[in-house]
Amino acid sequence: MPETGYTIQPVDAxxxxxVATVFRSVYGDGFPVPYVYHAAxxxxxxRAGRLAASLAFDSKGNAIGYVSFFKCAPNxxxxxxxxxxxxxxGGKDELGWGxxxxxxxxxxxxxxxxxxxxxxxxxxxxxxxxxxxxxGFQECGLALDLLDGASFSEHRPETERVACVVQLYELxxxxxxxxxxxxxxxxxxGIYERLRPRILLPGTSPLPRHGETVATDHWxxxxxxxRFSVSVxxxxxxxxxxxxxxxxxxxxxxxxxxxxxxxxxxxxxAVAQLRQRGFFIGGLYPRWFGNDGVMxxxxxxxxxxxxxxxxxxxxxxxMLHDIRSDREAVQRKGEQE
Amino acid sequence: xxTMEKLQQLVVKVSKGRLSEAVLTPEARLNEDxxxxxxAQSELIVLVEDTFAITVGLEEAAKVTTIGGxxxxxxxxxxx
Numbered sequence: 001m002p003e004t005g006y007t008i009q010p011v012d013a014x015x016x017x018x019v020a021t022v023f024r025s026v027y028g029d030g031f032p033v034p035y036v037y038h039a040a041x042x043x044x045x046x047r048a049g050r051l052a053a054s055l056a057f058d059s060k061g062n063a064i065g066y067v068s069f070f071k072c073a074p075n076x077x078x079x080x081x082x083x084x085x086x087x088x089x090g091g092k093d094e095l096g097w098g099x100x101x102x103x104x105x106x107x108x109x110x111x112x113x114x115x116x117x118x119x120x121x122x123x124x125x126x127x128x129x130x131x132x133x134x135x136g137f138q139e140c141g142l143a144l145d146l147l148d149g150a151s152f153s154e155h156r157p158e159t160e161r162v163a164c165v166v167q168l169y170e171l172x173x174x175x176x177x178x179x180x181x182x183x184x185x186x187x188x189x190g191i192y193e194r195l196r197p198r199i200l201l202p203g204t205s206p207l208p209r210h211g212e213t214v215a216t217d218h219w220x221x222x223x224x225x226x227r228f229s230v231s232v233x234x235x236x237x238x239x240x241x242x243x244x245x246x247x248x249x250x251x252x253x254x255x256x257x258x259x260x261x262x263x264x265x266x267x268x269x270a271v272a273q274l275r276q277r278g279f280f281i282g283g284l285y286p287r288w289f290g291n292d293g294v295m296x297x298x299x300x301x302x303x304x305x306x307x308x309x310x311x312x313x314x315x316x317x318x319m320l321h322d323i324r325s326d327r328e329a330v331q332r333k334g335e336q337e
Numbered sequence: 338x339x340t341m342e343k344l345q346q347l348v349v350k351v352s353k354g355r356l357s358e359a360v361l362t363p364e365a366r367l368n369e370d371x372x373x374x375x376x377a378q379s380e381l382i383v384l385v386e387d388t389f390a391i392t393v394g395l396e397e398a399a400k401v402t403t404i405g406g407x408x409x410x411x412x413x414x415x416x417x
Contacts, residue, residue: 094399
């Protein structure tokens, strides 16, 4: 791309050391993903198929930007796009937009089959939201208070915590039915209208009377955020939830997320138990398990700073309104009981 | 208020009052002269779209780098 004054190249063994240079220019040694500072670890991630990354170079060969895809979900065919960094003073103001566009160029996603690219766009500025929406990503959820504002050394937010809009660029047709929780049927239908067609069914089966709940979890220590991906619900569902709520308080969790698979026909009863325990809707994590996931969230810190959440589209603003209403309804119900 | 004056108001708002309308000439470059980084520029896009009821594509966002360029884009888009 000679007209832009920069080139974007895949990260490989010959240039992997430059990744650290780019991150240090913005974050010093404080970026919370350790592998970016070690060329050998970057290459290990790439060889293991967990990372596909690109660097931008100026005409003198200086590394001036970075963007990557990485694995984030139980579905190995879903990639998260992110960790976009532009070196300050690189003189290429348009590079940020260029790196975002790079996401969607054919051949940049590794592997033959990709179900999509998911992103979590921070809401203390518009840049990522604007770029992603204009590239065709669809807004599917809103994770409140997901990140710690103090962790941003660059572009520090005015709010203590930072919400993120969940966005998806879907690349394959989903298979199998999606069972929807009755409590959020209308909310989720609004999101599904903007995704590829699916078979949507009411998830009104009773909770199972046998078996154990199966979930994977990820603790984001710097953020105080704990995320569970629930693929199977067993007879122990209620006890499972009680256990993680106790543990969440013990480890001073600020934001707790449960993403429940829509392959589970008992999802309405499962969601009812979540709501009884103070969880409220966060949105859809499409293709999270191959099929979709419905995310419910609970916050243990202060009341979210709703006015500080910057949202680009009317779709996202409506989503925030509905999520806030649901949180307040769950709280009211809890107070009455 | 004409289009240029409205645009100047938006840029002043995005700069949080750091810039005055006097420096917002058509030749002024958003980044090099006015110090508006990509985050500030994205906020400007949001305001321009809302104020003038137009859509700014990613290509225009990357290509248009001066106040005059934005003005021409708005006037061209609104007229067309």
